[in-house]
Amino acid sequence: MDFTRRKLLKQSSLAAAAIAAPHLWLPTAREAWGATLKKGEPIKVGLLFSLTGQLAVPEEDSTLVMQYAIDEINKNGGIAGHPIQPVIVDAKSDFNVYSEKAKELIIREKVIALFGCYTSASRKAILPVVMSQNSLLYYPTCYEGAECTQNTICTGPLANQHSKDLIPYMVKNFGKKVFFVGSNYVWPKESNKNAKIWLQEAGGELVGEEYIPLGSSEFGPVLGKIRDAKPNFIFSTVVGASDIAFHKQFKQEGFKVDSMPIASLTTGEIETKAMGAEFGAGHFLSAPYFQSLENPTNQKFVENFLKSKYGKNGSTHYNMEETYLSAYVFKAGLEAAIKKTGNVEEITSRMIRDVSGGVRVEDDISPEGLIWIDGDNFNSWLKPKIGQCQADGSFKIVSESKEHVAPDPYSIYPNAGKCTAAGLVAPDGKSRKNVI
Template identity: 85%
Template sequence: MQFTRRNLLKTTAAASVAIAAPHLWLPSEAHAATLKKGEPIKVGLLFSLTGALAVPEEDSTLVLQYAFDEINKNGGVNGVPVEPVIVDAKSDFNVYSEKTKELILREKVIALFGCYTSASRKAILPTVMQRDHLLYYPTCYEGAECTQNTICTGPLANQHSQDLIPFMVEKFGKKVFFVGSNYVWPKESNKNAKVWLEKAGGELLGEEYIPLGSSEFGPVLGKIRDAKPDFIFSTVVGASDIAFHKQFKQEGFKVDSMPIASLTTGEIETRAMGADFGAGHFLSAPYFQTLDNPTNQKFVEGFLKSKYGKNGTTHYNMEETYLSAYVFKAGLEKAAAAVGVENVTPRSIRDNSGGIRIEDAVSPEGLIWIDENNFNTWLKPKIGQCQADGTFKIVKAADKQVAPDPYSIYPDAGTCTKDGLKGPDGKVRKNVI
């Protein structure tokens, strides 16, 4: 593991949890996850069902249950059903870390699906890497990371803000104000956005961060009022995102003269806040519920009619999470063919997942595939504008899949390969976070 100042605090916090619960650190190799004949394939679902992150993460849990039900009804994985083990991380980074140990060591899951924020992902990665396990991280993130134990199905910065920033500058003007939640993903995402903004000839008027879960935006909106930007670029997440959009309108700001361009505010958040508060604003994502293709129509109708569709909408993060279940299925089948079912481990699934394609017939957003080197996803970026009914009209879409580039603004760092980060000197460092 490569330690940096930005992850030292989180790693220390994770270690303190291990000290508080030493029974979870079982050293024997007997606790490695393997598949057993005649038993279901256990996977861990590690999302927040309560707290400030429950708005997007509850739906991730629901859509994964729907996906695995769908897979099981169609014969499971090589004829074996998948059994999700569901835990509530409670929007608490220490709980994420503790539950990761329980899922790996006590429940002996073969893979983990979880986390919405980069802070929670970084809280659990030391355990995932120590046990040489496997995490499917199913949402957008900032990049600048190269591990050998993750598969990511959401977009990187070069697959959303790289398009969104110049689009907004062209449509609304060069002056922008950044607002984000106070943790690693918004800050790193804004580093990327600044690069795209400079290339587009834009001007950054201000940059503010609020505590994760906070609902008080009065001071920030006051600074925005004084600065008079042409648009706001938002990396605010969870319940805070809902509060931000509500207070934006309640304070008298006009969406037609100063819209919010977001990487997170989709159909779920808009439904939670009310369409009146979302209408007119913009989102960059690879998926929108309004995508017009037979696979998406089947997905939307099937999910919303199922017992898991209680929240009444689909969403980019849900669809990326749904895809992760099918990436897992394909990776497990490929690993079993390569090493034999009895020898499948979390690492062998990961190592056999490069190049996996989820075709149009399965993927609601259309064909995607896993990069053979960095294990992120090739996908088509899109930009949508929220309508009066809470759905999004797609106003721009890429013509073809865009390669994931985790080090797009750090070219001197090297290249992420399947074996680690290969620097300009040719040396390879493993598990760089």
């Protein structure tokens, strides 16, 4: 299926229009917005990831690790004595299904928060639903930014927390000429807008830019253009099953990793395991987390997760770990809301978000080390890292930020304004809410 930009925008518009459908329940003026907790009942949360289709490679692990984190929290007493109850659905790698299931989870199941999505296209498909119901979405992976909502908390890196370091690193170590390859939807295109600016600042040269349909496995024409352009490295924002096909065909076509490596924002341990380590070896990934991180918390996390019933796929990776962190960010936010109100039955979805600015996941819980939620834009303060895939499929850390990097959703759009807890504040002082 050809997921063009126009089609994605159309699907997002359809998702927004569907909210007003007459057969759906919508709150009256006298009813509270957002789900509420009830004393003595479990805390219901929705897990909205794809278990089938081209996005299942990373998203199945997100579902598994969320169940693992929920079990871990419940074994330690839950949250204020309440167990967490996950409601799991399969989004089937279909943007319309993401939207439909988001409505079901929020309106029918009355979950207090959603944890879900991998692509920005799926996130944008469900955000109109989340915002109209004043619900709460925990988005646990990297994304492009240029978004300021009052109903989202993000635990993955923004563009200024990965490609801003990766591009100059690759230029310095491999050369100035780069070819961009991405899946054809909003995240790769917006990410490449950021990357072009950082490439220019690093003195690099863009020699080609190609996008392929999401889910496509045919890279012959793109690889032909890469062969003709002779770049020093490839910058990839290809996702899901396509990412696996791209790396395989790169090697099968005779390209040499030592003279033209792929620098990716998406190809981690799980993708490498799916394609075979021989196809990933030598290539690069920028992410806050790698399975190979040497610290006691990560070693315990990896060991316990892989031997649990949820570790069936045999590895941990950045998207999985960021999902794991989102469970503990939710826990900290809900505990802060309960402390503030003193009454569990007064807690709403939006209330949790409003007190989550500044909540921390400490070194003894976070496998990547301390992270915290920004009080303005509700993205995460992280330490960016760059890893190179080894012959066994593990990643060797070749570069790491010494300090936490602040999330900046509008890093290349300074004239757009500043994302704050109350909305996007433009340079003229005017404010807008829910900018997506």
